[in-house]
Amino acid sequence: MTATTIMPEARTASATLRRNFWRGVWRVMKRKPSRxxxxxxxxxxxxxxxxGPMLYPERLPRDTSALYAAPSWAHPFGTDFEGTDVLALVVTGSRYVLLTGLVTAVITVVLGAGIGLFAGFRRGRWDSVLMRITDMKLTIPGLxxxxxxxTIWKFTSAIEMxxxxxxxGWGGVARAVRAQTLSLRERGFVEAARGLGLSTTHIIGKELLPSMAPYIAMNMLIAVTGAVYAQVGLFFLGVLPFEANNWGVMLNLAVFGGGALTTTAALPxxxxPLxxxxxxxxxxxxxVDAMDEIFNPRLREE
Incomplete structure (x- = not known):
């Protein structure tokens, strides 16, 4: 059989696998409507x-005659202390919050999974050095x-935050991925790949990484929520300047500026943002509830 015959067959097999995977994903998602x-x-x-921010002007309109207006058809969540529509503030403030969460999740997963996979597979000196760095990172109090x-960085950009x-935030992911890598590296398929003389990059990328895809994907989603809580908390505490509109700023102004905990006017x-x-x-x-079942063929077949 010639190479030109093998290549179309390989492409066909790959396309079939992709179709079967997405059919499996669809079945998993339909199994529970909540997913x-x-x-x-x-x-x-x-x-x-x-x-969302494209739907509103750069400077949101204000109605000084309707400060802390009650929810209505015109303002579903009322207005703030300047008469600005609260729903518009939530929508326009979402970009900063979500972009920060996405950037945090990508960095956390790329660094954590990369270091954990490499340290767990190589063992020896590399493992010791990388894990000592990870341990030092874990001892640093984040807040x-x-x-x-x-005090020196204003965090006006979501990417900076x-x-x-x-x-x-990558230390915990690195430790957990390393532990799973140490267990997977002794499996038969990894031993066979090493016996064939395949490179470390190939074994990590093609053999180990797919096996840990559910765990890594779940950690990426969980990192988004952690980043949202962290940044919103910092803005709510007032330790960052209010130069960027986001949900944390809204919470701070509602509680400390509008007295939302003592009066119903600023409650909406x-x-x-909550x-x-x-x-x-x-x-x-x-x-996340569907992740393990999506990536585990045996669970998809049950």
Whole structure:
């Protein structure tokens, strides 16, 4: 059989595997309607973060005659202390929050999974050095460090915030991935790959990484929620300047500026960003519920 005959067959087999995988994903998602709800929620937030701010002018309109107006058809969540529509603030503030979460998740997973996979597979000196660095990273208290950094770094950019949160959050993922790699490296398929003389890059990328895809994907989604809580918490505490509109700023102004905990006037202003955070967390939890079944063929067949 010639190479020209093998290549089309390989492409056909690969295409068949992809189709079977996506059919399996569809069956898994349909099995529990709540999982589809999670996908819809996450897709809705993604759409809101990307396109939502485009629906409003750069400076949101203010109605000084309707300060802390009650919810109505014109203002579903009322208005804030300047007469600005609260729903518009939630939508326009979502981009900063979600972009920060995405950047944090990517950095956390890439660094954590990369270091964990390499250290666990190579063992020896590389493992010792990388794990000592990881242990040092885990001993650094994240919140106090962020408080110190906030005195010299304004975090006006979501990418800057995501970069710092990601660099502070990869240690736990590295440790967990290394532990799984140590167990997988003794399996028969890895031994066979080493016996064939395949490179370390090939074994890690083609043999080990797919086996840990569910765990890594779940950690990426969980890192998004962690980043949302961290940044919203920092803005709520008032340790970062209010130069970027986001949900944390809204919470701070609602509680400390509008007295939302003692009066009902600013309560919708407080509940709107809290509801957004709750829905985002719910969507991620519902999707994570399907991850293991999606990536485990035996569970998909049950």
């Amino acid at each position: 589809m709800v999670g996908v819809v929620i996450m897709a809705g937030f993604a759409f809101m973060g990307i396109f 106090p460090l962020l408080l110190v950094l906030s 995501g970069l710092v949160l990601g660099l502070l 202003y407080l509940l709107a 509801l957004a955070i709750l829905l985002l967390t719910l969507g991620i939890v519902l999707v």
